[in-house]
């Protein structure tokens with residue numbers, strides 16, 4: 001379990017390790033694969049800033065070697081903005097007065113058809129965390145309804161027991177995303193003020209449950225800005241390697257969301273600059289050469305265009321962050337403001353200009369079926 005590993009790395013130990021890193025540590029890790037926690041610390045540390053060009057070059061070379069010149073495209077489909085949690089940074093937080101909506105299965109199908117017409121074959125079903133509204137059977141029904149339209153379906157909803165995960169996998173889900181948001185316990189407690197998500201340890205075990213259930217992709221991330229970024233990224237790197245080693249049949253996906261404006265007011269405690277984000281993404285590529293690195297439309301077109309050819313392997317485009325945001329007339333509250341509002345054609349041509357082919361289908365659930373005898 002990752003919880004045990006995390007206790008071996010309290011904040012003071014992580015900060016000491018990062019502070020001790022010098023230029024020679026960074027130069028050494030740039031010459032060979034990153035193996036130890038010291039290597040991860042060196043890549044994330046301020047000592048690596050003067051090496052940023054070199055770091056980006058290594059990240060780019062590794063990404064092209066492992067993934068080719070392609071970018072996997074996906075779109076989020078929001079099922080519901082009901083939430084039983086109070087997360088002070090989120091537009092769905094329970095106490096906010098926003099228009100709440102949970103899509104019917106017909107509405108989900110309409111959204112799915114819209115995304116399919118745009119060309120998407122990979123979809124991420126997202127919802128607020130309200131387990132009695134967006135429950136196991138509802139998710140299962142949604143997945144079965146949209147399965148004909150997509151080759152890959154992932155989910156980002158509340159944590160559920162492994163038994164429910166097994167049912168979703170059977171229905172056609174192949175990926176799961178669940179962010180710890182921050183691995184810094186005091187920071188976690190200060191922003192998760194009410195609801196089941198308050199329980200740090202319960203959330204921490206979820207991805208191990210998901211790995212045991214057999215999801216093909218396990219997606220993790222921190223919400224950059226909630227806690228000092230370097231130690232959160234260090235813990236994120238530890239978590240990623242733990243999952244890769246423990247659930248070796250699954251691919252690990254890592255996201256780098258930064259806090260965005262939303263319906264409430266939230267002052268970001270620890271701003272993360274564009275340069276720090278670039279360093280974090282490059283460091284994670286060197287630490288996890290085979291991981292999917294994901295960038296959403298939270299970031300600006302210019303920054304997405306700059307980061308895409310370096311180490312990103314999966315991007316969303318023309319995203320709506322409210323339930324029914326693509327095709328349902330009734331307005332409902334969005335989770336956060338989207339920064340990149342370009343059309344799919346505009347995103348594709350920007351990727352093409354960077355030498356990347358946007359890929360909409362590189363997987364089909366039928367790949368996972370056992371081979372039949374003749």
Ligand code: SF4
Pocket residue numbers: 083084085086087090091092093094127128129197
């Ligand atoms: S971050 Fe997730 S759990 Fe928290 S309020 Fe937003 S939707 Fe709900």
